[in-house]
Amino acid sequence: MVDEIAPAPKSAALSRETASWLLFVLGAAALLTFPLFGAGEFTITLLTEGLILGIWAMSLDLLVGFTGLVTFGHAAGFGLGAYAAGYFAQHVSSEFLLVLAVSETVVASVALVAGFVVSRISGVAFAIVTLAISQVLLQIGVAWLSVTGGMDGLIGVPLPKLFGVTVESGKSLYLMVAVILVLVYLALLRLTNSPFGRTLQAIRLSEQRAAAIGINVHLHKWLVFVISWLVAGIAGTLLVFMKAGTTPMVFNWYESGYVLAVTIFGGLGTLLGPMIGAIVVTFLHDQVISLFTAWQFVFGLAFVLAVIFFPTGLAGVAIRIWSRWWNTRS
Amino acid sequence: MDWNFLFVIALNGVIYGSFLLLPTLGLSLVFGLARIVNFAHGQLYALGAYLAASLMRTIGAFWPAVIVAALFMVLFAVAVERVTIAPIRNRSDIYTLLVTFGLGLMIVGGIEQYWGTAAVLVPTPVALQDTVTILGNEYPAYRLVAAALSLTVAAAVFAVVQWTPVGLRIRAVADDVEMAGAIGINTRWLMTVVFGAAAGLAALAGGLGSPIFTVNLGMGSSILLDSFLAVILGGLGNLPGSAIGAFIVALAKNIGGGYLSDWSIAVIFGAVGLMLIVRPRGVLGRGRVA
Numbered sequence: 001m002v003d004e005i006a007p008a009p010k011s012a013a014l015s016r017e018t019a020s021w022l023l024f025v026l027g028a029a030a031l032l033t034f035p036l037f038g039a040g041e042f043t044i045t046l047l048t049e050g051l052i053l054g055i056w057a058m059s060l061d062l063l064v065g066f067t068g069l070v071t072f073g074h075a076a077g078f079g080l081g082a083y084a085a086g087y088f089a090q091h092v093s094s095e096f097l098l099v100l101a102v103s104e105t106v107v108a109s110v111a112l113v114a115g116f117v118v119s120r121i122s123g124v125a126f127a128i129v130t131l132a133i134s135q136v137l138l139q140i141g142v143a144w145l146s147v148t149g150g151m152d153g154l155i156g157v158p159l160p161k162l163f164g165v166t167v168e169s170g171k172s173l174y175l176m177v178a179v180i181l182v183l184v185y186l187a188l189l190r191l192t193n194s195p196f197g198r199t200l201q202a203i204r205l206s207e208q209r210a211a212a213i214g215i216n217v218h219l220h221k222w223l224v225f226v227i228s229w230l231v232a233g234i235a236g237t238l239l240v241f242m243k244a245g246t247t248p249m250v251f252n253w254y255e256s257g258y259v260l261a262v263t264i265f266g267g268l269g270t271l272l273g274p275m276i277g278a279i280v281v282t283f284l285h286d287q288v289i290s291l292f293t294a295w296q297f298v299f300g301l302a303f304v305l306a307v308i309f310f311p312t313g314l315a316g317v318a319i320r321i322w323s324r325w326w327n328t329r330s
Numbered sequence: 331m332d333w334n335f336l337f338v339i340a341l342n343g344v345i346y347g348s349f350l351l352l353p354t355l356g357l358s359l360v361f362g363l364a365r366i367v368n369f370a371h372g373q374l375y376a377l378g379a380y381l382a383a384s385l386m387r388t389i390g391a392f393w394p395a396v397i398v399a400a401l402f403m404v405l406f407a408v409a410v411e412r413v414t415i416a417p418i419r420n421r422s423d424i425y426t427l428l429v430t431f432g433l434g435l436m437i438v439g440g441i442e443q444y445w446g447t448a449a450v451l452v453p454t455p456v457a458l459q460d461t462v463t464i465l466g467n468e469y470p471a472y473r474l475v476a477a478a479l480s481l482t483v484a485a486a487v488f489a490v491v492q493w494t495p496v497g498l499r500i501r502a503v504a505d506d507v508e509m510a511g512a513i514g515i516n517t518r519w520l521m522t523v524v525f526g527a528a529a530g531l532a533a534l535a536g537g538l539g540s541p542i543f544t545v546n547l548g549m550g551s552s553i554l555l556d557s558f559l560a561v562i563l564g565g566l567g568n569l570p571g572s573a574i575g576a577f578i579v580a581l582a583k584n585i586g587g588g589y590l591s592d593w594s595i596a597v598i599f600g601a602v603g604l605m606l607i608v609r610p611r612g613v614l615g616r617g618r619v620a
Contacts, residue, residue: 047536070424072369072431117607123421124367124566128558132603135555136596143592239543254551257369257431264428297439304414307425 031178035171045242048174049179050282052238057263058188059231059276061075064260066192066267067224068204069122072256075136078113079250080107081236086246087147096160096176097322098165099238107233109224110137115225119218122207131253141248143186150228153247160241161234177238181275183233188271191227200224261303277314332574338467339588340581347580348477351484352535354552354560354576355569356528359491362504362567364521365423366415369430371532372554373437378403378533379545380441383450392401396537400530407529411522419518434550435494442547450547476538483534484573491569498522504567521606 031051035044060074067178084106085099099270114133118126141148149155160167160176167173191197199220202210211217240246251257266277289295310317357371378399385395410433418425458472491497502510503517511517536549543549560579564571578597586594 044554070427117603120607124365124427127424127427127609128367128562129603131555131558132599136599136603139592139596139599143596253555257435260428261432261435292443294439294443297443299433300437300439302434303435304429307428307432308414308418311421311425 001167016143027139028047028182031182032175033263034178035174041170044170044174046282046286047279048177048242050279051174052235053115053259053262053282054275054278055177055181055184055238056232056235057266057278058184058260058271059228059235060259060263061266061271061274062188062192062200062231063228064263065267065271065274066197066204067200067221069221069225070127070260071130072127072260073132073251073253074228074232074259075251075253076134076206077107077111077139077232078236078239078255078259079134079141079246079248080110080229080326081233081242082246082250083141083148083154083236084233085237086157086240089160089241090154092159093241094158094241095164096162096241097144099160103237104230104233107229107236111229115222115229117123119221119225120229122221131256134251134253134256138248138251141251148248151248152252153245154240155245157240157246159244167241177242180234180238184234185271188231192271196220196223209273222224261299264311265303265306265313267313267318270313270315273315273318280314334465334467335588336585337465338469341464341467341469341582343581343584344577345477346584347577348480348484349535349539349543350553350560350576350580352480353532354557354564354572355484355487356516357557357589358561358564358567358569358572359487359500359524360528361561362428362569363474363500363524364419366525367423367427367428368525368528369427369554370410370434370437371430371528371557372550372552373441373534374403374407374529374550375532375536375553376545376547376550377406377437377441377536378529380445381533383452383540383545384445384535386452388544390545396534396540397535400534403533404530405527406523408526411525415525416518416522419521426541434554438521438547438550441487447547449544450540452540452545454541470542476542480535480538481618483531487531488569495511496520496523556580559598562602 034047039047056074056078059077060071063069063071063074081103085103088102089099092102114130118129118133121129124260141153142151144150159169162176167176192200199215201212201215201218202215203217207217232236236246236250239250261275261279262278265281266275267273285295285299288298306313312319335454351466353371353375357368360366360368362491381402382396382399384398386392389395403410412494414429414433415426439562441529454470454472458475461468462471462474463469489497491500499510499515502513502515503520533554535553536545556579557576558573561572564573570612582598583594586597590597
């Protein structure tokens with residue numbers, strides 16, 4: 001109650017912190033209640049796909065935006081999650097939490113090994129070695145017929161169950177994805193604002209200086225790599241349920257490039273940017289592809305222009321407008 | 331063991347290696363000079379092949395079509411470099427890498443829009459449609475001729491880099507950009523020129539290879555990955571190493587593919603990934619650490 005009679009901050013009616021929390025609550029509420037407002041089946045499916053891409057992009061933001069490790073192999077954790085979840089759901093149980101636990105265990109075990117190796121390198125070498133890892137997984141997906149189904153991939157993955165109740169595709173699945181997205185966002189927000197997150201940013205600014213002040217760079221890169229893959233694995237798990245299957249092409253380096261482009265387009269190091277970027281790109285994709293067949297051309301052009309003229313992405317542009325508006329008001 | 335089978339797949343490997351050599355040298359030159367990892371390189375190769383295929387149909391001649399397509403790609407790449415890569419030179423290397431990725435998307439999207447998704451078949455030049463007999467195996471003559479041409483061009487690239495004034499400048503810039511600039515080398519233009527030349531080499535390989543390998547949408551991405559592997563094996567920016575790398579990749583891919591089928595590429599990628607970590611300067615130990 002004290003808050004109410006306390007004098008308002010000097011210039012603005014709301015403090016910046018309160019304003020951003022208010023925005024977050026509004027955004028989350030809008031996200032969760034969206035299907036109630038008579039959105040069509042197609043829009044909901046599209047949005048579900050956008051949100052899954054959003055989770056994936058946020059996981060990449062942790063690696064690229066916060067730690068400065070650009071990768072062209074981020075499809076690896078995503079695809080691994082999709083395959084592990086799909087296989088388990090087909091052969092054992094489609095109880096979502098159980099599936100998630102299993103797929104995350106698989107992702108974690110591969111990420112621990114891969115991360116141990118790649119945490120020794122950075123820059124261009126990191127981008128290419130992670131690409132190679134993802135291609136290895138692609139080829140295993142093609143070659144290991146008895147488990148992965150070869151080029152056809154996993155087909156006919158059942159819908160997930162939540163405590164025994166099947167989550168129907170459409171609104172129910174959308175809600176599940178939206179809730180997970182909000183949880184992932186909050187967790188990553190917490191993580192990036194923790195001492196661990198600050199350490200990652202120190203590593204991004206300069207590995208040598210970070211090492212010089214006593215940070216174990218190798219260990220931190222290893223950890224963030226594993227965490228990033230785990231979050232990507234969640235997105236992959238959701239995708240395999242949404243699409244009822246997956247093919248080895250989920251590991252294609254173009255997929256990795258796509259999610260990287262989406263993340264940069266949204267705004268590196270902001271979490272919210274890549275998430276919104278993912279939704280925007282998903283809808284743009286739908287619009288553009290109905291006009292041209294050459295979606296890749298339009299997307300590539302937008303990406304080139306974004307990197308040259310707006311390297312801070314959507315978030316950067318939004319922050320610029322926001323702070324200008326804020327400053328004129330105060 | 332069937333030695334004859336091994337011989338034929340090894341020969342196929344050598345032929346593929348001769349083609350892979352040209353894009354690989356281009357990739358390596360551009361990296362050595364400008365620290366650009368050119369993700370659009372594979373698509374420049376693909377565009378060269380598509381252009382050559384279309385020109386062949388229009389003018390009805392094979393060799394002029396291949397050469398004109400390659401020359402056009404030089405101009406195209408020079409323009410692209412000036413407009414998109416030169417303006418962001420002073421930013422971190424990773425930005426150029428991202429821009430080239432976007433350019434690659436644009437090219438492959440453009441190809442899809444213009445030529446469609448179906449593979450384009452290119453007939454072998456009439457004079458070279460025969461086969462020759464090597465150790466009892468019938469082998470298409472065109473493959474041998476095209477591979478020999480490709481090797482000749484690669485040798486010419488080495489000669490230019492080693493013995494001409496331009497080559498001297500290229501080596502100087504690769505060694506130390508700032509120092510090279512200080513002694514009066516126009517580094518910006520040199521980078522543009524090398525970028526264009528690399529695209530021309532890739533496009534030439536695309537055109538020469540078009541009757542052997544199908545011209546399709548996936549060709550750019552596939553050759554890019556192989557060139558990456560070759561360049562990494564050879565040590566980034568090291569030309570002789572890259573050449574060796576190209577043949578290692580091509581032989582491993584063909585021989586491995588003959589015995590291990592789908593598993594072979596997984597093994598190669600795994601080996602190269604490890605290579606980059608345990609021996610980051612490449613097989614000759616003279617490349618740059620990325």
